[in-house]
Structures are given as structure tokens and as C-alpha cells.
Amino acid sequence: MLRLPKFELRTPTSLEQALELLAEAGPSALVVAGGTDLVPNMKHELFTPELVVSLAGIAELRGIQRDREGALVIGAMTSLEEVAASELVRAQAPALAQACSLVAGPQLRTMGTLGGNVMLDTRCQWYNQTYFWRKALGFCMKKDGELCHVVAGGKNCVAAASNDSAPALMTLGAALEFESMTGARTTPIDELWLADGIRNKKVEHGEILTRVRVPATGAGHRGAYGKLRDRGSIDFPLLGVAVRLELDAGQRIERADIVVTALAAQPKRIAKLADALHGVAIDSEDFERACESAAQLAYKQCRPLPNIPGDHEYRREMVPVYVRRTLRAAAARSGPVHHM
Ligand SMILES: Cc1cc2nc3c(=O)[nH]c(=O)nc-3n(C[C@H](O)[C@H](O)[C@H](O)COP(=O)(O)OP(=O)(O)OC[C@H]3O[C@@H](n4cnc5c(N)ncnc54)[C@H](O)[C@@H]3O)c2cc1C
Ligand code: SF4
Incomplete structure (x- = not known):
């Protein structure tokens, strides 16, 4: 049985208290939301914080609302289950609801939060292992070592972004709100990423993700999420595909966006889609082509x-299969693409 290393747990009831605790403790502190990724990572000695600051008691970080402009404002501590089941999210941001509904399994979606999902560490089969296992292989650059077992002689870690919500939020043009003791900032999710599997997000120590803002969508909005995984009931993505289509009144595609994840350190937007999809009516034979x-x-x-x-x-051969199926699902509003 793997045991947790010793650490101190603090349970603030306000955002201000949490920010103060993080600022005082410095880099030896981490926040925990649902703990569904942090706790296994601590057991594997990938993260070894002295202080863990729980966000579970901060009521202001929970809930889903619509602001005056019609944007969805989702608290970082809102559970994945709640996001997946929300009528507001399903209507306005179907790709996000579908992506959240396919994260892990039901228990993990009940504990796991949207904020924890956005902030998820990258994954690699040589990294997400016990200390003993990693030591036997001489560790690797991401933790405790200097080698990369994926790219021989590689200088950059290429551990994979594996958070299902991220590509969906990118197609939706979401913005992330962070707070720290030095103030608040908002960043488009597209600008969050670094092409570095060791640390794939531009986030400073002491910053807490407070809210995710998803701009309003209209009647012509279509979205879907497709996920390849080993076991339909629980696994991380082997491939994730988020699709957004914006249709005009004649059901023709005015705008399209596809973001793919679980390839490398950051999700990837597919370029040059305009020639392929723009102007095509989704109910015509041209749509299949x-x-x-x-x-x-x-x-x-x-x-x-x-x-x-x-x-x-x-996984590469599955890219066109999942892009095709997810585009069809978005157009038909038929729900997420996955196998059971
Ligand atoms: C068996 C198993 C299967 C899984 N399958 C999937 C899957 O299919 N897809 C998927 O995406 N994930 C999967 N996960 C990972 C995890 O369950 C989810 O990503 C979940 O959304 C993480 O949320 P959490 O609230 O539990 O985050 P935590 O584990 O609490 O935190 C995750 C990370 O984010 C940081 N963090 C959390 N909240 C904030 C915040 N508000 N501000 C700043 N930093 C923060 C933490 O410090 C930590 O580094 C799986 C996990 C397990 C154990
Ligand atoms: S990709 Fe990163 S985590 Fe994986 S072996 Fe290489 S350095 Fe380690």
C-alpha cells in the first residue's frame, strides 16, 4: 500500500485566508481542490509539499452562474459532475459538459473540480509511477533525474496535457481568472500553456484559479467532445478532440475550431480548417466530404x-477517426463520442 508522506493540512474558509497561507509558506505549499490527482501524485512522491491548503471550505469558489453578457461563470471548485449535469452548460457549452462527463469515473467526477482539471499536471508513463519504479529507471527530467525516456537525448520534457476540459474550453474561447496576494488577473485559456511538459502553465506560485468564464454562444453554436481511452468507464484520454461549429441561419458553417489533446505538453489547435469547412451546409452531402x-x-x-x-x-491513426466522428456529433447534437 502506498502511504502519503507527512504534510500539514490547512482548511481556510475564505479566499483571502488561502492566499495568505500560500504567500507565507512559499513554494513548499500547494493547493488541493478535490485531491483526485494531487493525492496520488503525493503518494508517488511526485509532489512533496510541506503544507497543503484545501480550497474545499471556500464557498465563493463554487457554483455556475450567467453574467449580464450571458457568459457562464463557473467557480473553480465546482465539481465536474455538476458542470456535466448543468442545463446551462449543456445548452451553452455542450463540448465542455461532454468533456467533463467523460473525465475518469463517477466517484472522481464527484470529488474532482473544474479548477483542478484545468490545473492538472501533465502525464507520462515514465513519470506517473511510484518512487521505487522511477528510481529503478534512473528517474527522468520531470522529477529527480536528467534523462528523457520518451525522446532519447531529448532536452525538453514532452509529458502530455491530459485534462479533458482544456481543449473544450479552448474552442469556447474561455478566460481564466486567477487571484494572488498581489492582485487578480484574467487570461485567455489559449495563453495559459507552455510547450514544456515539466511545467506546462504560465502560473506563478501563490496564484489560485478562482473562476472560468465561458463567453455566451448563440442559436448557431454546436459543440462536441470525442475521447479515445482504454476503458470507457474510467481512463485518462489517449486522445481528446473538441469541436466547435458556428452555423448561419441556413445551417452553413461560418466558423469552425478543433483542438486536440493528449499529444504533447499543450493542447493543439488544428490549423487551416477554413478551406475545409467554411460555407458547408451541415445537412448537405458536402458535409461528409x-x-x-x-x-x-x-x-x-x-x-x-x-x-x-x-x-x-x-493513437495517430485514431486522430482522423475521432475528428470525423466528433464533427458529425457536433453537427447532429448527438452527444459525446466515446466507446463504452
Ligand atoms: C483513476 C483516475 C482517472 C482519471 N481520469 C481522468 C480523465 O480521464 N481525464 C482527466 O482530465 N483527468 C482524469 N483524472 C485526474 C483528475 O481526477 C481530474 O483531472 C480532476 O478534475 C482533478 O481535479 P481535482 O479537483 O481533484 O484536482 P486536485 O487533484 O485537487 O488538483 C490538481 C492540481 O491542480 C492544482 N489546483 C487545483 N485547484 C486549483 C486552483 N483552483 N487553483 C490553482 N491550482 C489548483 C493542485 O495544486 C494540483 O496540482 C483521473 C484521476 C484518476 C485517479
Ligand atoms: S517526457 Fe518528461 S516525464 Fe516523460 S520521460 Fe521524458 S522527461 Fe520524463
Whole structure:
């Protein structure tokens, strides 16, 4: 049985108290939300904080509301289950509701939060292992060592962004609100990422993600999420595909966006979709041809690495399959794409 190392736990009831605790303790402190990723990582000695500051008692970080402009404002401590089940989110941001509904399994979605999902550490099959296992292999650059087992002689860690909500939030143009003792800032989620698997987010120590803001969408909005994983009931993505379509009154595609994840350190937006999809009516025969063109574009642009479990060549072959299926699902509003 893996045991947790010793640490101090503090349970503030206000954001201000939490920020003060983090600022006082410095880099030896971490926040815990639902703990569904932090706790296993602590057991694996990947994270070894002296102080853990729980956000569970801070009521102001929970809940889903719509602001005056119609944007969804989702508290970072809102559970994934609540986001997935919310009528507001399902209507206005279907790709996000679907992505959250496919994270892990029911117990983990009840404990796990949207904020914890956005802030999730990258994953690698050589990293998400016990201390004993990692030591036997001479560790790796991301923790305790100097090698990379994925790219021989590699100078950059390529551990994979594996948070299902991230690509959906990117297609939705979401903004993230952070607070620290030095003030508040808002950043578009597109600008959160770094191409570095060791630390793939531009976030300073002492900053807490407080809210996720998803701009309003209109009647022509369509979105869907597709996820390849080993076990339909629980696993991290081997591939995640978020799709957004904006349709005009004649059901033609005015704007399209596809973001793919679980490839490398940051989610990847598929470029040059306009020629393939723009102007195509989703109820015409052209739509199938357009889906095929978009699928082939994604295939050319996505090269999964042997960083997470699952044969990377197989994961690459699945890119066009999941892009095609997720585009069709978005157009038909038929729900998430996954196998059971
Ligand atoms: C068996 C298993 C399967 C899983 N499958 C999936 C999956 O399919 N897809 C997926 O995306 N995830 C998966 N997860 C990971 C995890 O359950 C989810 O990502 C979950 O959303 C994490 O949220 P949490 O609230 O539990 O975060 P925590 O574990 O509490 O925190 C995660 C990280 O975020 C930081 N953090 C948390 N909240 C904040 C905040 N508000 N501000 C700043 N930093 C913060 C923490 O310090 C920590 O580094 C799985 C986990 C397990 C154990
Ligand atoms: S890609 Fe994997 S093996 Fe390579 S440094 Fe990163 S975590 Fe370690």
C-alpha cells in the first residue's frame, strides 16, 4: 500500500485566508481542490509539499452562474459532475459538459473540480509511477533525474496535457481568472500553456484559479467532445478532440475550431480548417466530404508521442477517426463520442 508522506493540512474558509497561507509558506505549499490527482501524485512522491491548503471550505469558489453578457461563470471548485449535469452548460457549452462527463469515473467526477482539471499536471508513463519504479529507471527530467525516456537525448520534457476540459474550453474561447496576494488577473485559456511538459502553465506560485468564464454562444453554436481511452468507464484520454461549429441561419458553417489533446505538453489547435469547412451546409452531402478533409488536415498536423500508454502510431491513426466522428456529433447534437 502506498502511504502519503507527512504534510500539514490547512482548511481556510475564505479566499483571502488561502492566499495568505500560500504567500507565507512559499513554494513548499500547494493547493488541493478535490485531491483526485494531487493525492496520488503525493503518494508517488511526485509532489512533496510541506503544507497543503484545501480550497474545499471556500464557498465563493463554487457554483455556475450567467453574467449580464450571458457568459457562464463557473467557480473553480465546482465539481465536474455538476458542470456535466448543468442545463446551462449543456445548452451553452455542450463540448465542455461532454468533456467533463467523460473525465475518469463517477466517484472522481464527484470529488474532482473544474479548477483542478484545468490545473492538472501533465502525464507520462515514465513519470506517473511510484518512487521505487522511477528510481529503478534512473528517474527522468520531470522529477529527480536528467534523462528523457520518451525522446532519447531529448532536452525538453514532452509529458502530455491530459485534462479533458482544456481543449473544450479552448474552442469556447474561455478566460481564466486567477487571484494572488498581489492582485487578480484574467487570461485567455489559449495563453495559459507552455510547450514544456515539466511545467506546462504560465502560473506563478501563490496564484489560485478562482473562476472560468465561458463567453455566451448563440442559436448557431454546436459543440462536441470525442475521447479515445482504454476503458470507457474510467481512463485518462489517449486522445481528446473538441469541436466547435458556428452555423448561419441556413445551417452553413461560418466558423469552425478543433483542438486536440493528449499529444504533447499543450493542447493543439488544428490549423487551416477554413478551406475545409467554411460555407458547408451541415445537412448537405458536402458535409461528409468536408469532415474527411478536416480529418486529413488533423492527421497531418498531429503526431502523438510514446509519452502516455497506448501505441502512439495507433493513437495517430485514431486522430482522423475521432475528428470525423466528433464533427458529425457536433453537427447532429448527438452527444459525446466515446466507446463504452
Ligand atoms: C483513476 C483516475 C482517472 C482519471 N481520469 C481522468 C480523465 O480521464 N481525464 C482527466 O482530465 N483527468 C482524469 N483524472 C485526474 C483528475 O481526477 C481530474 O483531472 C480532476 O478534475 C482533478 O481535479 P481535482 O479537483 O481533484 O484536482 P486536485 O487533484 O485537487 O488538483 C490538481 C492540481 O491542480 C492544482 N489546483 C487545483 N485547484 C486549483 C486552483 N483552483 N487553483 C490553482 N491550482 C489548483 C493542485 O495544486 C494540483 O496540482 C483521473 C484521476 C484518476 C485517479
Ligand atoms: S517526457 Fe516523460 S520521460 Fe521524458 S522527461 Fe518528461 S516525464 Fe520524463
